[in-house]
Amino acid sequence: MSLQGKVAVVTGANRGIGRATAERLIAEGAQVLAVDLSVEEIGHLPLHRLAVDLASHDGPARVASEARRLGPVHCLVNNAGIGAAKSLADSDDELIDRVIGTNLRAVLRLTRDMLPLLGPDASIVNVSSVFGETGYPTSTAYAVTKAGISQMTRQLVADLSAGGVRVNAVAPGVIRTAMTEARLNGDEAYRKAMIGGTPLARIGTAAQVASVIAFLCSDDAAFVNGQVIAVDGGWLASRTRP
Numbered sequence: 506m507s508l509q510g511k512v513a514v515v516t517g518a519n520r521g522i523g524r525a526t527a528e529r530l531i532a533e534g535a536q537v538l539a540v541d542l543s544v545e546e547i548g549h550l551p552l553h554r555l556a557v558d559l560a561s562h563d564g565p566a567r568v569a570s571e572a573r574r575l576g577p578v579h580c581l582v583n584n585a586g587i588g589a590a591k592s593l594a595d596s597d598d599e600l601i602d603r604v605i606g607t608n609l610r611a612v613l614r615l616t617r618d619m620l621p622l623l624g625p626d627a628s629i630v631n632v633s634s635v636f637g638e639t640g641y642p643t644s645t646a647y648a649v650t651k652a653g654i655s656q657m658t659r660q661l662v663a664d665l666s667a668g669g670v671r672v673n674a675v676a677p678g679v680i681r682t683a684m685t686e687a688r689l690n691g692d693e694a695y696r697k698a699m700i701g702g703t704p705l706a707r708i709g710t711a712a713q714v715a716s717v718i719a720f721l722c723s724d725d726a727a728f729v730n731g732q733v734i735a736v737d738g739g740w741l742a743s744r745t746r747p
């Protein structure tokens with residue numbers, strides 16, 4: 506799975522799935538540009554860093570401008586995202602705008618701005634969610650943005666394949682990160698529901714998602730295109746899908 510010398514851009518890389526992905530891509534030999542609101546927690550890693558708010562007006566363009574200095578980009582990992590465990594009835598305008606602005610609009614804008622920088626056989630990997638693939642109580646705005654990310658993945662295949670660019674996504678199930686930690690630790694009913702809903706009966710790790718992202722970035726996945734790959738311990742397979 507060597508990514509020796511190849512340039513990868515990973516958003517949301519300061520912690521969680523993004524950080525595990527940056528670490529894995531570095532281990533595979535990639536030069537990583539790590540993007541996040543803050544990049545302090547990854548100060549020790551051998552990578553390029555950019556602190557930026559991707560949801561801001563000029564955020565995506567700033568990432569593209571920094572990436573341009575590194576040469577052709579082989580892999581773009583659109584991982585940064587925020588959760589919102591609220592029913593639609595409890596979601597005010599500010600929450601809806603923030604979730605859509607971060608999880609969907611910023612991803613569309615960054616991907617567009619990165620297109621001219623993608624090298625031959627480049628790969629885009631989007632981080633969706635099982636909640637974007639099947640219904641689940643609460644988190645409505647969040648689930649809608651993730652469904653959008655899954656559809657963006659398929660849509661871009663139609664647009665980009667002729668140029669040799671592959672586009673795939675991962676759909677993580679419940680993964681222990683800062684996004685889920687407080688609820689997993691503090692809400693026993695939630696923790697039981699998450700483990701109970703996962704056929705493997707455990708919570709996943711960021712590294713388990715990162716290894717699939719690294720595979721999709723690499724030429725080992727050279728004929729994998731337009732897929733949303735669940736990394737969920739069987740969560741989706743055990744539910745009825747349309």
Ligand SMILES: NC(=O)c1ccc[n+]([C@@H]2O[C@H](COP(=O)([O-])OP(=O)(O)OC[C@H]3O[C@@H](n4cnc5c(N)ncnc54)[C@H](O)[C@@H]3O)[C@@H](O)[C@H]2O)c1
Binds near residue numbers: 543682
């Ligand atoms: N943890 C899970 O169970 C789970 C499940 C399914 C999908 N996901 C998805 O995985 C991705 C990573 O989540 P995680 O669990 O590692 O969460 P996390 O909160 O640990 O990490 C997300 C990172 O994204 C960054 N980020 C958020 N908004 C940003 C912005 N506007 N600009 C730049 N950076 C920003 C955060 O600062 C943070 O470092 C997200 O897209 C999330 O929706 C997570």
